[in-house]
Amino acid sequence: MIQIPRGTQDILPKDTYKWQYIENRLHSIAQNYNYKEIRTPVFESTELFVRGVGGSTDIVNKEMYTFKDKGDRSMTLKPEGTAPVVRSYIENKMQHDVNQPVKVYYQAPMFRYERRQKGRYRQFVQFGIEAIGVEDPLIDVEVLSMLMHIYQSFGLRNLKLHINSIGDQHSRAAYNQALVDHFRPSIHEFCSDCQVRIDTNPMRILDCKKDRDHPLVQNAPVIYDYLNDESKAYFEEVKQNLDALGIPYEVDYNLVRGLDYYTHTAFELMSDAEGFGAITTLCGGGRYNGLLELLDGPSETGIGFALSIERLLLALEAEGIELPEPEGIDLYICTLDQSASTAAGRLVHKLRTEGVSCDMDYKHRKLKAQMKDADRKGAAHTIVIGETELASGEAELKNMATGESEKISLENIAEIRTIIEEK
Secondary structure, eight states: OOOOOTTOOOOOHHHHHHHHHHHHHHHHHHHHTTOEEOOOOSEEEHHHHHHHTOTTSHIIIIIOEEEEOTTSOEEEEOSOSHHHHHHHHHHTTGGGOSSSSEEEEEEEEEEOOOOOBTTBOSEEEEEEEEEESOOOHHHHHHHHHHHHHHHHHTTOOOEEEEEEEOOOHHHHHHHHHHHHHHHGGGGGGSOHHHHHHHHHOGGGGGGOSSSTTSHHHHTOOOGGGGOOHHHHHHHHHHHHHHHHHTOOOEEOTTOOOSSTTOEEEEEEEEEOOTTSOSOOEEEEEEEOSSHHHHTTOOSOOEEEEEEEHHHHHHHHHHTTOOOOOOOOOSEEEEESSHHHHHHHHHHHHHHHHTTOOEEEOSSOOOHHHHHHHHHHTTOSEEEEEOHHHHHHTEEEEEETTTOOEEEEETTOHHHHHHHHHHO
16 A cells, blocks of 8 residues: 655544634735735745855755756755745846735645654644845844744643844854864764864754763854954844843843745744653744845845644643634535435535535435534535425525524525525
8 A cells, every 4th residue: 555655644534624714814914014926936946045054054954855847956845934024035137026025825735754752753844934125123123023923822821932032144253163173173073063063063063962961062152252342232132122122032042943045033933842842942043144045035024934734733722722723614505305415416516506505415324424524514505305395486495503494595605695694
């Protein structure tokens, strides 16, 4: 038997309502903040991620699904959403849009070949937002406030927002040199990845999952001490505006994020709910002031975040939050013989085109079994059609909640719809 690829999942009809509920709320909140949806291809040129995400990152080195197309071009299933959005921004010259900053959101499948863990899949769904074209602490705070709004709107309470400043390019250069000086004498004690990172991206050593408890990581230089005055002032203004909105946060000087394009504000949202799991990160993001120029674009700046819907579902489960199940169908039509089934098929078709959700029996079961099926489907009303109803052209429309019945004409679709809507 052919089985599902390792690290992926089938989302069955019994669970899709949760996804639909979450997706609808995410879209609604994004639109309330005046973010418009953008859709980019599911695969892009491999070079986009090598240059945009960073050749030293685990995503590029270990996790990308890369293939050659029939033109012998290297393509990659997108592992993250920011680089494709920035590519689209540049290619479509969105810096000339009259609405600045350009504020967009996306929701799409992403692909990373990584070890299967609870709440992490090789194909997963990300929702993300990007605000491009303005460098201002207030837009950083808008992004952070939307992030908190999203999770709190689902009723989640065990949340911790961690923030940090990675500073501008000058601050990063000074800090990277301090890290090299700190780690170089004992780098042989670290994992093979960190032994490479010390020459490619020393800040990533602080983010290493294998060596996070190493004493040299615990007492590593603090980035705040290497921020220049401009970077410190920017970060202080971000914190002041978070305080003004009453958004609690923790400054985490070891928070550097896993991608190379971040500058200034970086952040992660954690869940400390019991039972959530060892990996507590729900969502992350930050500012990327050099990414557009790195991809041959204009000298514009941006900030954004991305969240995994799978991880959001896991957090809801950990806090015992149930999402509302959809209501059942409006009408179920029971039939007593073949001729009634033919008439029911016509009636169902007409009602559906008029916006009434309805279903009927297709297995020619006994009336009792059909009524049970109507109950399973959550039918608000039922109609039973047999020889008598066909001869008279009328039937009883029964309200399943009250038990009351009302005679209706089988040809008067508008009447049936009106009665159902009123009830």
